[in-house]
Amino acid sequence: MSKRKLNNITPQSEDFAKWYTDVVVNGKLIDYGPVRGTVIMRPNSFGIWENFQKIFNKILDSNDIRNMYLPMFIPKSLMDMESDHILGFAPELATITKVGEKLLTEEIYTRPTSEVLFCKYFAAHTSSYKDLPIKVNQWANVIRWEKTTNPFLRTTEFLWQEGHTVHADPLEARRFTRKMLKNYEKILANYLAIPVMIGKKTSREKFAGACTTYTCEAMMKDGKALQSATSHYLAHNFSKPFEIGFKNQQNDIEYAYQTSWGMSTRIIGALIMTHGDDRGVIIPPKIAATQVDILTFNPKLDIEQDNFSRELVKNLSRVFKVRADYSTATLGYKASESEIQGTPIRIEIGPRDFSNDSVTVVRRDTLEKEVVPVSKLKKHIKSLIEKIHNNLYDSAKQRMEDNISRVNEYSELKTNIAKNRWVIMPMCCSDNESEEKIQKETGATARLIMLGEDKKDSDSLDQLSKCGFCQEKETRRYVLFAKAY
Amino acid sequence: MSKRKLNNITPQSEDFAKWYTDVVVNGKLIDYGPVRGTVIMRPNSFGIWENFQKIFNKILDSNDIRNMYLPMFIPKSLMDMESDHILGFAPELATITKVGEKLLTEEIYTRPTSEVLFCKYFAAHTSSYKDLPIKVNQWANVIRWEKTTNPFLRTTEFLWQEGHTVHADPLEARRFTRKMLKNYEKILANYLAIPVMIGKKTSREKFAGACTTYTCEAMMKDGKALQSATSHYLAHNFSKPFEIGFKNQQNDIEYAYQTSWGMSTRIIGALIMTHGDDRGVIIPPKIAATQVDILTFNPKLDIEQDNFSRELVKNLSRVFKVRADYSTATLGYKASESEIQGTPIRIEIGPRDFSNDSVTVVRRDTLEKEVVPVSKLKKHIKSLIEKIHNNLYDSAKQRMEDNISRVNEYSELKTNIAKNRWVIMPMCCSDNESEEKIQKETGATARLIMLGEDKKDSDSLDQLSKCGFCQEKETRRYVLFAKAY
Numbered sequence: 001m002s003k004r005k006l007n008n009i010t011p012q013s014e015d016f017a018k019w020y021t022d023v024v025v026n027g028k029l030i031d032y033g034p035v036r037g038t039v040i041m042r043p044n045s046f047g048i049w050e051n052f053q054k055i056f057n058k059i060l061d062s063n064d065i066r067n068m069y070l071p072m073f074i075p076k077s078l079m080d081m082e083s084d085h086i087l088g089f090a091p092e093l094a095t096i097t098k099v100g101e102k103l104l105t106e107e108i109y110t111r112p113t114s115e116v117l118f119c120k121y122f123a124a125h126t127s128s129y130k131d132l133p134i135k136v137n138q139w140a141n142v143i144r145w146e147k148t149t150n151p152f153l154r155t156t157e158f159l160w161q162e163g164h165t166v167h168a169d170p171l172e173a174r175r176f177t178r179k180m181l182k183n184y185e186k187i188l189a190n191y192l193a194i195p196v197m198i199g200k201k202t203s204r205e206k207f208a209g210a211c212t213t214y215t216c217e218a219m220m221k222d223g224k225a226l227q228s229a230t231s232h233y234l235a236h237n238f239s240k241p242f243e244i245g246f247k248n249q250q251n252d253i254e255y256a257y258q259t260s261w262g263m264s265t266r267i268i269g270a271l272i273m274t275h276g277d278d279r280g281v282i283i284p285p286k287i288a289a290t291q292v293d294i295l296t297f298n299p300k301l302d303i304e305q306d307n308f309s310r311e312l313v314k315n316l317s318r319v320f321k322v323r324a325d326y327s328t329a330t331l332g333y334k335a336s337e338s339e340i341q342g343t344p345i346r347i348e349i350g351p352r353d354f355s356n357d358s359v360t361v362v363r364r365d366t367l368e369k370e371v372v373p374v375s376k377l378k379k380h381i382k383s384l385i386e387k388i389h390n391n392l393y394d395s396a397k398q399r400m401e402d403n404i405s406r407v408n409e410y411s412e413l414k415t416n417i418a419k420n421r422w423v424i425m426p427m428c429c430s431d432n433e434s435e436e437k438i439q440k441e442t443g444a445t446a447r448l449i450m451l452g453e454d455k456k457d458s459d460s461l462d463q464l465s466k467c468g469f470c471q472e473k474e475t476r477r478y479v480l481f482a483k484a485y
Numbered sequence: 486m487s488k489r490k491l492n493n494i495t496p497q498s499e500d501f502a503k504w505y506t507d508v509v510v511n512g513k514l515i516d517y518g519p520v521r522g523t524v525i526m527r528p529n530s531f532g533i534w535e536n537f538q539k540i541f542n543k544i545l546d547s548n549d550i551r552n553m554y555l556p557m558f559i560p561k562s563l564m565d566m567e568s569d570h571i572l573g574f575a576p577e578l579a580t581i582t583k584v585g586e587k588l589l590t591e592e593i594y595t596r597p598t599s600e601v602l603f604c605k606y607f608a609a610h611t612s613s614y615k616d617l618p619i620k621v622n623q624w625a626n627v628i629r630w631e632k633t634t635n636p637f638l639r640t641t642e643f644l645w646q647e648g649h650t651v652h653a654d655p656l657e658a659r660r661f662t663r664k665m666l667k668n669y670e671k672i673l674a675n676y677l678a679i680p681v682m683i684g685k686k687t688s689r690e691k692f693a694g695a696c697t698t699y700t701c702e703a704m705m706k707d708g709k710a711l712q713s714a715t716s717h718y719l720a721h722n723f724s725k726p727f728e729i730g731f732k733n734q735q736n737d738i739e740y741a742y743q744t745s746w747g748m749s750t751r752i753i754g755a756l757i758m759t760h761g762d763d764r765g766v767i768i769p770p771k772i773a774a775t776q777v778d779i780l781t782f783n784p785k786l787d788i789e790q791d792n793f794s795r796e797l798v799k800n801l802s803r804v805f806k807v808r809a810d811y812s813t814a815t816l817g818y819k820a821s822e823s824e825i826q827g828t829p830i831r832i833e834i835g836p837r838d839f840s841n842d843s844v845t846v847v848r849r850d851t852l853e854k855e856v857v858p859v860s861k862l863k864k865h866i867k868s869l870i871e872k873i874h875n876n877l878y879d880s881a882k883q884r885m886e887d888n889i890s891r892v893n894e895y896s897e898l899k900t901n902i903a904k905n906r907w908v909i910m911p912m913c914c915s916d917n918e919s920e921e922k923i924q925k926e927t928g929a930t931a932r933l934i935m936l937g938e939d940k941k942d943s944d945s946l947d948q949l950s951k952c953g954f955c956q957e958k959e960t961r962r963y964v965l966f967a968k969a970y
Contacts (some may be wrong), residue, residue, distance in 0.1 A: 031606060033556040034563050035593055040606055043551035043621065050552060066528035067535060071518040071642050072557075072626055073579075078519050091585035094558075096595070099630040100576035108520055110581070110595070121516060121525055130812060136528065141557055141626065145584040157556050327615060 007340050011278045016222040020273060024151045027281040027341045029268070037149035037156035044341055045152075045268050047289020049159060052267065053139065055191055055287075056161060059183050065135040065163060070117040072141070076107045078116050081241050088208030089113070092144040094156075110143040115209065115260065118164045119242035126256055128247045129168040133176075137163040152269030153226070153485050160264035166256045168246060170235070173257035174212075177233040180261040181214040184229035187263075192271050193284035193392035194218050195400055196228060197422075197480060199448030204432040210260075211235035217447045217480070219400045220273035223420030225447045225482040228270050231261035269485075274396050275365075281342030282364050284392050285385040290323040292316060292381060293346040295334040297354075305354050312349070312359070312374065319378055320385075339364060344388050345381060365391050404480075409468050410438075413481060417442040422482040424450065426465035428475035438469070443483050450478040492825050496763045501707040505758060509636045512766040512826045514753070522634035522641035529826055530637075530753050532774020534644060537752065538624065540676055540772075541646060544668050550620040550648060555602040557626070561592045563601050566726050573693030574598070577629040579641075595628040600694065600745065603649045604727035611741055613732045614653040618661075622648040637754030638711070638970050645749035651741045653731060655720070658742035659697075662718040665746040666699040669714035672748075677756050678769040678877035679703050680885050681713060682907075682965060684933030689917040695745075696720035702932045702965070704885045705758035708905030710932045710967040713755050716746035754970075759881050760850075766827030767849050769877050770870040775808040777801060777866060778831040780819040790839050797834070797844070797859065804863055805870075824849060829873050830866060850876050889965075894953050895923075898966060902927040907967040909935065911950035913960035923954070928968050935963040 008026055010018040024030050029045040032038075041049065060067065073096070089112040096108040111117070122134060139161050146154050163180065167173040181198060188194040196216040200206075206213035210232035217225045238244070239255040248254050275282040285291050294316070296309040306326075313324040323343070325334050331348055338346045348360040358373045361380065365388050372380045404422040407413050413423045423444070427434070435446050464474045493511055495503040509515050514530040517523075526534065545552065558581070574597040581593040596602070607619060624646050631639050648665065652658040666683060673679040681701040685691075691698035695717035702710045723729070724740040733739050760767040770776050779801070781794040791811075798809045808828070810819050816833055823831045833845040843858045846865065850873050857865045889907040892898050898908045908929070912919075920931050949959040 031609060033558070034560050034602070034605065035556060035558040038556035038558055040556065040602070041554040043553045046553045047551065049554075066532065068528045068531045069526040069534075069644065071520060071523035071525065072628075073518070073520040073523055073642065075519050093585060094581045094593075095583045095585075096579045097582045098580045100578060100580075108579075117519070117525070120519065124516060143557075157558065159554065 007280060007336060009278060009280060009340070012221060012276075019276075019278070020269075021151070023272060023276055023281050023340070027272075029272075029281065030151050032151075035156065037146065037154075039151050039155055041159075041265070044289060045265075048268050048271070048283065048287055049265055051287050051289065052187070052191070052263075053161075055187060056263070059187075060137050060163070063135065063179075065137050065165075067139065068136050069138060069140070070111075070114050070121070072111050072143075074109045074111055074116060076109065078120065079109055081116060089144070092146060094143050094145055111140070112142055112144045114138060114140065114142075114162055115164075115238060116242070118162075118260075119238045119244060119258075122164075122166050122239075122256070122258075123242050123244045126166060126244050126246050129249055132166055132168040132246060132256065133172065134166040135163075136165075137161055150269070150485070152265055152272070155265075158265050160262050162260060162262040165259045166239075166244060167258070168248060168254070168256065170257040173235075173259050174233050177212065177214060177231045177259045177261070180259070181216070181229075181231040184216050184231065184261070184263060188216055188218065188228060188267070188270075189393060191284065191287045192267060192274075193286075193389050193396065194228065194267075194270055194274050195393060195397040197400075197404075197448060199450050199480065201230075202435060202446040202449060202479065203430060204435045205446055207232050209234065209237050211237060215448050217482070217484075218270050218274060219396075219403060219422065219482075220270070220485070221276070221399070222273070223403060223422070223483070225422065225484040226266070226270050226273065227447075227484070228267055229261070229263040232259060234258040234260060275392050276342070280340035282392065283342040283344060285344035285388050288342075288344055289321065290341075290343050291321040291345060291385065292323070293334075293338040293343040294322060294324045294349065295331055295338060295346060296324075296326055296349045297331050297351055302351070305349070305351065308354055309349050312347075312377075316378070316381070320381060335362070345384055347377075363388055407468060408465065409471070413438070413444075413468065414442050417444045417481065417483065420483065422447070422480060424478050424480050425468040426475050426477065427469045427479045428467040428473045428477055429469050430477070434469055438481065442481070444481040445484055447480045447482050447484060450480060452476075452478060492765065492821060494763060494765060494825070497706060497761075504761075504763070505754075506636070508757060508761055508766050508825070512757075514757075514766065515636050517636075520641065522631065522639075524636050524640055526644075526750070529774060530750075533753050533756070533768065533772055534750055536772050536774065537672070537676070537748075538646075540672060541748070544672070545622050545648070548620065548664075550622050550650075552624065553621050554623060554625070555596075555599050555606070557596050557628075559594045559596055559601060561594065563605065564594055566601060574629070577631060579628050579630055596625070597627055597629045598747075599623060599625065599627075599647055600649075600723060601727070603647075603745075604723045604729060604743075607649075607651050607724075607741070607743075608727050608729045611651060611729050611731050614734055617651055617653040617731060617741065618657065619651040620648075621650075622646055635754070635970075637750055637757070640750075643750050645747050647745060647747040650744045651724075651729060652743070653733065653739070653741065655742045658720075658744050659718050662697065662699060662716045662744045662746070665744070666701070666714075666716040669701050669716065669746070669748060673701060673703065673713060673752070673755075674878060676769065676772045677752060677759075678771075678874050678881065679713065679752075679755055679759050680878060680882040682885075682889075682933060684935050684965065686715075687920060687931040687934060687964065688915060689920045690931055692717050694719065694722050696722060700933050702967070702969075703755050703759060704881075704888060704907065704967075705755070705970070706761070706884070707758070708888060708907070708968070710907065710969040711751070711755050711758065712932075712969070713752055714746070714748040717744060719743040719745060760877050761827070765825035767877065768827040768829060770829035770873050773827075773829055774806065775826075775828050776806040776830060776870065777808070778819075778823040778828040779807060779809045779834065780816055780823065780831055781809075781811055781834045782816050782836055787836070790834070790836065793839050794834050797832075797862075801863070801866070805866060820847070830869055832862075848873055892953060893950065894956070898923070898929075898953065899927055902929045902966060902968065905968065907932075907965060909963050909965050910953035911960050911962065912954045912964045913952040913958045913962055914954050915962070919954055923966065927966070929966040930969055932965045932967050932969060935965065937961075937963060
């Protein structure tokens with residue numbers, strides 16, 4: 001028999017996938033859209049995205065990266081120019097063939113990414129090394145018609161930022177790719193409270209068209225990996241077919257060196273599956289659309305209490321993102337609503353609290369309750385925001401570390417993957433076939449190559465070990481395997 | 486023979502339309518996209534849109550309106566539900582019929598507006614008067630395949646915000662429609678330095694599906710009107726077909742009352758054609774992506790001067806939106822580039838200025854130059870921003886007032902429209918045929934009905950006059966006619 005369901009939410013231990021779809025709907029994050037695989041981002045989830053936009057725009061600004069906007073339509077002929085690129089996306093391209101009742105002479109795709117349009121743009125504006133670097137970013141919706149969809153994780157349409165840079169110097173471009181990776185890692189840690197493993201994608205897993213793809217991989221509560229951000233060094237892969245050339249200081253024509261990097265509404269899925277519990281979603285306070293829910297005991301009963309509540313809301317709104325619920329529902333009902341939606345802090349104003357000039361403050365993460373005098377409330381909430389953030393991050397980090405095994409042999413990899421753990425194994429075999437075999441036998445894919453293999457990022461892993469897969473050659477290449485979303 | 490062209494810009498007096506397309510390209514605002522009627526918004530124009538977003542988001546916030554995001558795809562069956570609505574957009578709908586090589590079973594439209602999806606959403610979340618009002622907004626791209634296109638004014642894809650509210654009380658909804666109209670009028674005046682006439686659209690010109698459409702109409706430098714924002718009272722027009730019903734306080738089921746209101750990237754066209762001159766664009770300083778261009782005389786020649794420039798840029802960047810040009814081009818070239826792009830203020834750092842610890846400050850609007858000591862620079866720029874804004878607004882307002890005629894007879898309307906003026910005429914005939922005749926004979930359309938006709942907004946026009954068109958009945962209905970974009 002199934003366990004008791006809190007608020008119509010399936011317990012995580014019973015069915016994690018069902019738990020997820022229960023909380024995204026009951027937590028008022030999404031409604032399903034009328035076209036297969038599309039979702040409506042309700043204010044609760046779009047507010048998280050808006051906060052991410054603000055945070056990321058500051059990073060863009062401090063790196064002299066400017067926002068711009070390219071059309072969502074790409075003609076077939078243009079998309080076909082970079083053949084690796086089109087091969088990766090071909091089956092997922094939504095295609096416009098007519099307008100009103102008129103057939104178009106050329107089919108038009110809705111963008112699955114804007115690489116080709118950016119490249120056309122760069123080609124038009126790059127002639128000398130003096131024009132470089134160009135550093136731009138776009139906030140946009142993109143369309144990929146995936147076979148199986150899941151809110152936030154894989155939807156027909158999603159929102160993302162895609163940044164693109166063009167450099168005269170390949171080293172500068174490579175360094176920039178890594179810099180953006182580090183920025184993503186920081187945002188994930190400092191705002192979404194999500195610890196990640198960072199590294200390079202294997203040749204089989206990298207972005208079609210990239211020379212090197214770096215990734216941030218986060219561990220969800222079911223042990224699966226979720227790719228949460230990527231940063232690509234594109235080298236000449238686009239600048240050659242799109243003829244993005246420049247005259248260097250010696251007056252010779254060279255192809256430019258490009259990077260691209262992106263993060264999407266997928267991160268909302270990541271934070272839900274990193275922090276949520278059987279009561280619902282838990283939104284980390286530094287990215288939350290609502291940081292504090294203020295719930296009043298039926299305020300219509302007492303005008304003085306109503307004034308007290310409204311004054312409190314006004315004061316706290318100056319400092320925090322506050323939402324007030326003045327409705328006539330019971331405090332219990334309101335508290336339960338606040339919990340499902342994962343507001344990190346809720347303040348309950350009951351008749352008893354009010355008469356003592358104090359309120360009850362409840363943390364969503366630990367459910368601890370505390371009566372706090374109004375005079376100390378702002379300071380208390382500020383410190384609580386730090387505490388909740390740190391607790392969410394530390395718990396997730398501990399869980400990740402507890403669930404990664406370092407193994408020397410493929411048999412150990414199999415045992416650990418079967419337990420839904422992540423596995424790091426020395427592996428010299430960089431061919432697609434070896435990874436395909438592992439995926440077929442275990443369900444796991446290569447999530448990343450540890451950066452320890454680079455001299456500059458040496459860590460304890462940077463030593464020679466026998467390849468765990470072929471058991472033949474020695475290697476410094478350590479690969480992280482996991483089942484993934 | 487053609488007049489001398491400054492910076493490849495056709496003089497306004499020679500060909501205003503050509504001037505416009507010259508400045509949007511040479512001012513680095515747009516590139517044309519690969520699909521007909523699409524444009525790339527370069528950082529110079531997208532930065533204006535970003536600033537508008539920040540300003541408008543504050544207004545949303547202070548009105549308890551939350552942002553959300555709906556899918557861009559609308560299935561045909563859903564679009565067909567509100568028939569007036571579909572009739573208005575049918576020939577402009579881009580239609581997706583296949584994905585990869587697979588044909589879809591139902592055709593899908595790219596949104597020309599999101600009314601129908603919002604309505605489905607409202608229907609799902611409205612059951613009691615306690616759920617109302619719902620107040621939400623969306624920032625999105627929309628697609629309308631128009632026959633003739635023009636950058637910003639009419640493009641296949643454009644960006645906009647569309648706000649939607651649902652109310653239990655029709656008066657509250659009507660009041661809200663007007664409130665948003667006033668907000669638009671204020672943004673146009675206070676940030677874009679664009680004065681407008683506000684009023685109601687005639688039945689022929691209103692939004693398909695609206696009960697009442699309010700509009701802000703701006704006068705471009707060629708005398709044409711540009712609709713710059715609209716606010717619609719939708720009454721029951723959508724709530725009936727989409728079944729957005731609620732239980733009122735008496736426990737009876739009622740249909741809800743809706744509003745919608747929007748402003749788009751069109752406003753960038755509006756500000757270009759309101760303020761620009763033969764030297765290029767002039768961006769009003771309170772909406773400009775770059776408020777101050779800092780142009781240095783070849784900085785590589787003198788390290789001390791270079792340090793001086795960089796220090797200045799650092800200091801000013803804390804207060805203003807600053808862009809620095811350290812390149813080796815001549816000051817004259819840099820100044821000319823700054824002028825075409827319309828940066829409201831530029832600072833020139835020549836070798837002489839620098840040695841006196843002062844810089845040359847140039848206003849883009851009047852081209853006045855002034856040598857300003859560095860110690861007084863911040864204060865000077867702050868006051869200059871106010872002065873430039875006021876000058877742009879006042880000039881535009883004066884021009885608008887000078888070019889509106891109040892007439893009593895249709896013959897006078899004809900003479901004035903022929904001179905590209907705006908004309909206000911008393912007109913009782915509210916049928917489409919009368920307006921069609923006027924358009925056919927003069928090229929002008931009814932831009933708005935003056936709000937003076939409402940008792941609450943009474944002004945000097947609010948008096949009975951004989952209808953200028955039929956010369957029969959007396960009326961308090963005054964209609965503004967103009968040629969329009």
